Amino acid sequence: MSKYNKVNLSDAMLQRGKSPSPVGAGNNVSPLVPPVSEMAMMLTLDQVKPNPDNPRKSRNPRYDDIKASIRARGLDSIPKVTRDPEGEDVYIFSDGGNTRYQILSELWQETGEDRFYRIQTIVKPWPGRLKCLIGHLAENEVRGDLTYIDKALGIRNARTIQEEQLGKSVALRELSDLLNQEGYPIHYSSISRMEDTLKYLYPNMPDLLDSGLSRGQVVSILTLRSAAEKTWSQYEIVRDESPDFGGVFGATCSAFNNPDSYSFEMFRDELIGQLLKALPHPSLNYDRWLIELDPKEQQRREMFGEPPAPPVVTPVKATLSSLSPGTEETRLPPQPDDKVHITGLRSGTLTGAGNRPEPVPDNNAEVDVPTLPAALQSLTDGSQVRPANRTETQPDLYGGPAVFSGESGVQSALNDINLFSALSDPLDESGRQPSSYVSSVAFAATGLEPVTDIWHIPALQDDIEHLQDMAYRLAFELAEAMGCEDSIHEDKAPQAAGYNASAQSSNEFVLFLAGMTGNLPKQPFNMFMFCLNFFGSHVISDQPVFADEHVVKVMRLIRVLRRLRELQRDAAKGGSDEL
Known part of the structure; x- marks a missing residue:
């Protein structure tokens, strides 16, 4: 046997570092010296805790998959930790690893296995609170699983930390330059959109944003808000009791805070409805608001300026x-x-x-x-x-x-x-409607798609996308009147009618709407009984089911679909969808 005692290297590596023994009664134990370079160290769950500045606030969407992998194979990647010399005597994760720590804690509680309790880590010198936060942002950016709102909150926190360190406010360009230098490239315009998200949207719809609303969806809402506020400022009449735009927009956002009920099209329609109530201006009807809020129209105006006034016949x-x-x-x-x-x-x-x-x-x-x-x-x-x-x-x-x-x-x-x-409304000599004229179908100017003219389609809405939106709103409103709105779904495919309806439904009206899209019903239905919905008969009990406004909207839907199909045929043969 060797004169040297045998040393169990595994047990030795699992032991914590020891401080020097006290020399005298008045001497204190020397504190732990932070490392000057990265070094490997085995730590326990009790010695580690999540980073308090971790930008992820929502559950990792791959949480269950990661947990299953760690349960079967253990922790493959080695997390990096650090210790704040002015903070608690514990290590925190410096470049991601908070999700893995939570999973290891759960597995340790569930199994009691030592392999989940002890973690092989790499300890790095304390980089500072700001660099730790940026490290977490960069690590999550590589995987692409951080929600947009978590990213926005993380960058807002980075700006706050930098301002505390500098003792002054930090502009968006300065923050963008800092993040780029630290290996997290982001443009200041993107930071500006995140600031707008936290200012205008997050206070009113936190549940919707926390559910994982994407960047594109958030930008669409912000663009809608910007266009609506611009139009509001042009027509606003300031009065003591008049509502402000921020209150109208915030109330609409609060109404769509449920992720299960949110739809951008429904949000836009509800916003227009609230704007019509809050700003009853004679020049602003539903169609005008729809044009003002159209991103394509805003881009066209930026390139070519405001549209010219309607032509007037010169005597x-x-x-x-x-x-x-x-x-x-x-x-x-x-x-x-x-x-x-x-x-x-x-x-x-x-x-x-x-x-x-x-x-x-x-x-x-x-x-x-x-x-x-x-x-x-x-x-x-x-x-x-x-x-x-x-x-x-x-x-x-x-x-x-x-x-x-x-x-x-x-x-x-x-x-x-x-x-x-x-089927259209008359105009006077100057090409405008007479001031005293009231449309014969003005009673149908209600609901999701108000109708004041059966045949006329505004030039700025005479394209496939707008016509599909109009057809969907009309079909949904008609189906809602018949109690079968669950069978109508939006369809924005290039050759779609704007909506689709099940051709295998047992509801006659659903089959009728399906037939209008070209989706032929699988089973015939009683056309005579169906027509009674529109016309009724001489029998007292056979009154029409449809109100007059819904009959007008059926006629309007036919007109919209005719024009939509015409544009789609032109597009298919290489023509233009804007005539």
């Missing part, structure tokens, strides 16, 4: 020639073309071409009349002026435009009155 000077009693004739000045083209933007106008009347000398008083052919004057303004060569006028018994006998040019113009002009 020209014309003469009235005195003819035989009871007869009047409108004469227009000479035109450069042989044809006069009329293009109708909305209802009340015609699309076509008429022959230009021959010019006559200006020998009478001047009056203002629109630049329209005389043959079509009575079709647009209801006046009694008519050409002398027409001898018969047949007024329409149902309030439509009058019918003239005579040349084929007028008949051609009358044939151009299409479904567009029949």
Whole structure:
């Protein structure tokens, strides 16, 4: 046997370091000296605790997988720890490892196995509180499992620590430069968005953000807020009792604090509804708010400026020639073309071409009349002026435009009155709605998708994405009226109708909505009984189920889907979806 005692290296490594023995009664035990370089050390769970500045506040999404791996194989990676010389006599994790510590603690309590109690670590010199926090941020950034709100809170904490160390406030650019120098690259604009998140969103919807709302979803809400506040400031009328924008936006955020009920589209619609109530301005209806909050429209305005004002028809000077009693004739000045083209933007106008009347000398008083052919004057303004060569006028018994006998040019113009002009609201000579006019379907201007005009689609919403949104809101609202809204789901695929409905449903109305998307029902349904929902019958008990506003919205849904399919066909054959 060797003269040297055998030493059990494993037991020796597991022993804690010892302090020098006291020399005299008045001497104290010397404190532990912090290491000057990284060194390996075996520590127990009692000697280690999580870093108090750990940016992760929510549960690691891979927690269960990591725990299963450590239970089966032990701790593969060696965590780095450090000790604050001015803090407690314990080690804290300097570059991640807090989740593994929590798992080891649970396994030690569950199994009592020593391999979970003792941890092989690497002790590094104390880098400072700020560098420890940045180390945790960088370590989580590599794995990509830190939620956006945890990252925002962590960077806010880093800014606070730096300001405490410097004794002054730190600008976002300074903080960005520091984080970049420490190996955590982030642009100051990203930090600014995080600050806005903590200022405007987190106080009102903490549960939603803590559930893991992504950066893209948060940016969409912030963009929506910025556009809404800009429009609000343009139309706000400051009064003593008027609500402020921050209160309206905060109340909307609080209403969507539940992760299970949040949807960006529903959030936007609810915000518009609250804005309409808080800021009842005549220029701000639902469609106008929808355009103002559209990111594509904001980008277009940044590139090309504000949209031009609607065109106004400029009156020209014309003469009235005195003819035989009871007869009047409108004469227009000479035109450069042989044809006069009329293009109708909305209802009340015609699309076509008429022959230009021959010019006559200006020998009478001047009056203002629109630049329209005389043959079509009575079709647009209801006046009694008519050409002398027409001898018969047949007024329409149902309030439509009058019918003239005579040349084929007028008949051609009358044939151009299409479904567009029949289902739209009239405009005056300047291209605007008369101030005294009330839409015949104004009673349907309620709900998720208010309808004031069945046929007209605003130019800024005449694209596939907007039409899909409109179709989904209309279909959902109609299904909600029939008690089958759970069967309607949003579908924003390029060739989708904006929504989908189950073609295997037993509900007749769901099958009807599914058929409108092109998804043919698997089973037929009683079309006669279904039509009674719309029309009713002469029997007293067969009253229509649909209210008038829902019938109008069905017609509007048909119009929206027709236009959507037209744009999708153009896109499929290489055309443009913006006509």
